[in-house]
Amino acid sequence: MPSTERKVLLIDAGNTRVKGALSENGKEFNSVFNVPTDKFRLELLSPFSNLPMAVSSVVPEISKIIKGKFPKAFFVSQKLNLPIEINYKSELGADRISNMVGGLFYGSSFIVGSFGTATVIDIVVDRKFLGGYIFPGVETMVKALSRFTRKLPEVNITPSLNPGKSTEKCISSGIFVSTVGALSFVQRKFNLPTIVTGGYGRLIKGFLNRTALDENLTFRGIYRIFEINGGNSPQ
Numbered sequence: 001m002p003s004t005e006r007k008v009l010l011i012d013a014g015n016t017r018v019k020g021a022l023s024e025n026g027k028e029f030n031s032v033f034n035v036p037t038d039k040f041r042l043e044l045l046s047p048f049s050n051l052p053m054a055v056s057s058v059v060p061e062i063s064k065i066i067k068g069k070f071p072k073a074f075f076v077s078q079k080l081n082l083p084i085e086i087n088y089k090s091e092l093g094a095d096r097i098s099n100m101v102g103g104l105f106y107g108s109s110f111i112v113g114s115f116g117t118a119t120v121i122d123i124v125v126d127r128k129f130l131g132g133y134i135f136p137g138v139e140t141m142v143k144a145l146s147r148f149t150r151k152l153p154e155v156n157i158t159p160s161l162n163p164g165k166s167t168e169k170c171i172s173s174g175i176f177v178s179t180v181g182a183l184s185f186v187q188r189k190f191n192l193p194t195i196v197t198g199g200y201g202r203l204i205k206g207f208l209n210r211t212a213l214d215e216n217l218t219f220r221g222i223y224r225i226f227e228i229n230g231g232n233s234p235q
């Protein structure tokens with residue numbers, strides 16, 4: 001079989017951006033697109049329409065349009081056979097499931113920190129999901145402060161834990177400390193190695209101990225879940 005036929009198109013549809021990557025082995029990931037969620041168009045998938053497709057989506061509209069055109073596309077969900085035991089009273093985000101399964105690459109007990117539109121911290125102990133934390137993502141905090149106050153501007157975040165001496169620096173440090181501080185608190189509580197992913201993961205990693213950065217964590221998990229559920233077998 002030519003190698004192109006074994007490639008899988010992986011899609012991570014988040015609230016701010018939709019990302020696509022190709023992988024042949026679940027270890028290397030070649031980014032093929034990364035677009036704002038409201039600019040996502042099916043044409044982006046046309047060059048890959050012959051490949052199997054595995055999707056993690058937390059955006060129902062994106063799931064719907066992909067399913068409409070590609071009914072065989074594989075979607076990550078709690079209903080699948082998963083290598084992590086999950087007992088959750090709501091529908092757990094597909095990105096959280098994928099990130100935790102991606103985390104198994106590093107061991108069977110860990111913390112995942114995902115810094116997207118929302119910041120999510122999830123705890124896995126002995127391949128069992130213990131629970132998590134969801135709070136506003138870094139950019140979401142920036143926007144919310146500006147939106148709900150009269151005098152606070154939208155600022156760029158500079159990674160610093162030092163107290164600010166201007167409005168801009170106070171907001172930047174405040175949001176940075178609140179995000180790094182939350183993860184640091186959870187690390188102290190659970191004493192587990194940590195994997196961070198998402199836009200601000202790179203900036204945050206440098207301020208924490210026992211923390212690895214994996215920008216492909218979601219793709220890693222999607223691929224693994226696809227594989228475990230026989231996504232490679234002919235239909």
Ligand SMILES: Nc1ncnc2c1ncn2[C@@H]1O[C@H](COP(=O)(O)OP(=O)(O)OP(=O)(O)O)[C@@H](O)[C@H]1O
Nearest residue numbers: 013014015016017018115116117118139198199200
């Ligand atoms: N390399 C980077 N350095 C700093 N900030 C970044 C970087 N990449 C993305 N960001 C910012 O981080 C935020 C989160 O980005 P990321 O792509 O991880 O998630 P997202 O797609 O925005 O979130 P979601 O997955 O929830 O849609 C975005 O607002 C983006 O502006």
Ligand SMILES: CC(C)(CO)[C@@H](O)C(=O)NCCC(=O)O
Nearest residue numbers: 058090091092093095096118134
């Ligand atoms: C928490 C987010 C927004 C993080 O992307 C996503 O995983 C989601 O929409 N989750 C659904 C709700 C939940 O996981 O409990």
